[in-house]
Amino acid sequence: MDALEVRGVNKRFGGLQALNDVNLTVEEGRIHAIIGPNGAGKSTLLNCFVGRLTPDSGTVMFHGQNLLGKQPHQINQAGVSRVFQTPEIFSDLTVLENVMIPALAHRDGIFEFNAFKPLRKETDIKQRAIDVLEDLGMEDKVDMMASSMSRGDKRRLEMAMGLVQEPKLLLLDEPTAGMSRADTNNTIDVLRHIGDSRGLTMIIIEHDMHVVFSLADRISVLAQGTVIVEDAPENIKGNVKVQEAYLGGAH
Amino acid sequence: MLGLSRNDFLLLLFVLLLVAAAPMFLNPFPEGSEFAQFNAGYPDLMQRFVIFGIFAIGFNILFGLTGYLSFGHAAFLGAGSYAGVWMLKLLTINVIPAIVVSTLVAGVFSLIIGYISLRRSGIYFSILTLAFAQMSFALAASVLTPITGGETGLQTALHDPRILDGAGSVGGNIPAPSLFGLEMRHSWQVNVGDWLWTFNVGYYLSAFVLMIAFYIAIRIFRSPFGMMLKAVKSNNQRLSYTGISPRPYTLAAFVISGMYAGLAGGLMVAMDPLAGAERMQWTASGEVVLMTILGGVGTLIGPVLGAGLIKYFENIFSKINDNLLHQWFAFMPDGLEDFMVTIIHPFVGKGWHLTLGLMFMLVVIFLPGGLIGGLTGLYNRVFRRRSKAR
Structure with missing residues (x-):
């Protein structure tokens, strides 16, 4: 079954056609990678999925539900979580609180007036947050202020914030950028494990081909705002069009 | 205890001790001594300490937690005051309906202003609240004179209906606001050596309300709701990508802080049944901002401290x-x-x-x-x- 179906998406910024008739189908339970040279429109495409940008035309259907025109929080509540490329965290709060917020959002919905319930009585939510942080090897950092962490740790925190929501679709924008090789491999293992055990659908944008080929079940190659190839990983490496896009050999 | 962690409970006890003993330690200098004028332990000033403390605690729930800087909170204080005086005129001279109704009226008023102002954030939000407050001030001082008493202000009168208790013409004096017959202005004076301590009914009623207000504020600070408000301040954008709609959270915080302001206004008129339009002026809104910043934005006890400090300066230094x-x-x-x-x-x-x-x-x-x-x-x-x- 298709989890996400993107049809004919166009987005123009002034004179730049950032997305040009993008078509994409992501099957449920698969890890789908989107690769492409810088400026190909990968992040723009992702922004269209989460409601940060609205495409000029086209449709984005998620399990038969149109995502376009919805507010970001509605899209998230529908089961789409995004891990941001530049860490978008709550820097004035602790690591644990950063993860508890999305967990509470998942449980309580877009608004819950629970002003008299002590936070420390939310033991279930707290435990879930700690479990996810443990999976990512951050259990010793739960009480740190989020702002005082290294960039790599912020990336992992981002990931924890996405995973704790147990989304139906997880969007990862360069999840391993800024991480050490060891952390990158650890992240791959975590994502692989989650993908296998929970059957979570993922879309991953990545420059690191090691990550892409370790994780992806299917790869779409984006160049100049359009999908030039969509195929299984083993067929991508040798593809002439892909080599042209990356090396610019067409001229 | 009381659903608070140990530290928070100790803080609550500390504040309880502070307000309960205030008539004594605010009068550290013996009566008639050279420094007696620095004594702050007289009812009028102590009432102001706790009432503005309540105002600042409420303001801090909005400004300290969400970071939204309202420059119009005096409007809610004023709305609460007018509602309170009307209750004292129409219903009963007992202060309880006045205090409750002023809180509710300010709540409704802040829901309307908050709903509109929170469409913008940052400086635009501040300007919108300022504009609303100044509009309220101007209306209260002119067009709404039948309701607000215009520039002379609104006060209780001898022939007010007071349908619940009919109190009015007894002895030919305007009755003083009271709590089931116990007048707010009533005080007991105790001489201990050279020191004079004044225990005032109105002060202790206000202090009791302050304790409740402070307790509720601690609960809000330590709740998931409070954490969401801090998240609004930290990264509003991210919150919406996390599945939370920030608007209802900020609106709830706005209404809560508006109700605190109304409560403070209701207490003010319970102490002294007179409400004037100047209570809504922008300087009054600015004052609560100063109190909160001086004491410590986003801290629990800071705003109370700031309120006390500013009121002390206003009353003592000016003498x-x-x-x-x-x-x-x-x-x-x-x-x-x-x-x-x-x-x-x-x-x-x-x-x-x-x-x-x-x-x-x-x-x-x-x-x-x-x-x-x-x-x-x-x-x-x-x-x-x-x-x-x-």
Whole structure:
């Protein structure tokens, strides 16, 4: 079954056609990678999925539900979580609180007036947050202020914030950028494990081909705002069009 | 205890002790001594301490947690005051309906203003709230005179209906607001040695309400709701990508803080049944901002401290005049005495704002966390040094 179906998406910024008739189908339970040279429109495409940008035309259907025109929080509540490329965290709060917020959002919905319930009585939510942080090897950092962490740790925190929501679709924008090789491999293992055990659908944008080929079940190659190839990983490496896009050999 | 952690409970106890013993420790100087004028333990001022404390606690729930800086909270204080006086005129001279209704009226009023103002954030939000408050002030002072008494203000009168108790013409005096017959202005005075302590009914009622208000604020600060408000301040955008709609959270915080302001307004008229339009003016809104920043934005007890400090300055520093200064420096040679008086003169009496301004600048520059932030920093430094020494 298709989890996400993107049809004919166009987005123009002034004179730049950032997305040009993008078509994409992501099957449920698969890890789908989107690769492409810088400026190909990968992040723009992702922004269209989460409601940060609205495409000029086209449709984005998620399990038969149109995502376009919805507010970001509605899209998230529908089961789409995004891990941001530049860490978008709550820097004035602790690591644990950063993860508890999305967990509470998942449980309580877009608004819950629970002003008299002590936070420390939310033991279930707290435990879930700690479990996810443990999976990512951050259990010793739960009480740190989020702002005082290294960039790599912020990336992992981002990931924890996405995973704790147990989304139906997880969007990862360069999840391993800024991480050490060891952390990158650890992240791959975590994502692989989650993908296998929970059957979570993922879309991953990545420059690191090691990550892409370790994780992806299917790869779409984006160049100049359009999908030039969509195929299984083993067929991508040798593809002439892909080599042209990356090396610019067409001229 | 009471659903609070140990530390929060101790803080609550500390505040309880503070307000309960205030009539005693705010009068540290013996009656008739040279320093007696620095005593703050008289009912009128103590009432103002706790009432503005409530106002500032509520303001801090909005400004301290969500970071939305409202410049119009005096409008809710004023709306609450008017509603309170009307209750004292129409229903009963008992203060309970006045206090409850003023809180509710301010709640409705802040729901409307908040709903509109929260469409914008940052400086635009501040300007919108300021505009609303100034509109309310202008309306109260002119067009709405039948309801607000215009520039003379609204007060209780001899022939008010007071349908519940009919209190009015008894003895030919305007009845004083009371709690089941116990008049707010009633005080017991106790002489201990040279010291005079005044225990006032109105003060203790206000202090009781302050304790409830403070308790509710602690619960809000420590709840998931409070954490969401802090998240709004930290990264509003991210919150919406996390599946939370920030708007209802900020609106709820706005209404809660508006109700605190209304409660403070209701208490004010319960102490002294007179409400004027100037209570809604922008200077009154600015004052609560100063209180919160001075004490410590986002800290629990800071706003109360800031409110106390500003009200103390307003009432005590403003009383010092040149005669008094001459008395103090009388031990100096004449020339030097005059010189000292000339230097200090602009900072006291009518110039107390100058001292307050300087203090405010010093706090903002050197103690960004306000007085409480500074004290916490000092405590941590001392504590760390000690643990290092061990």
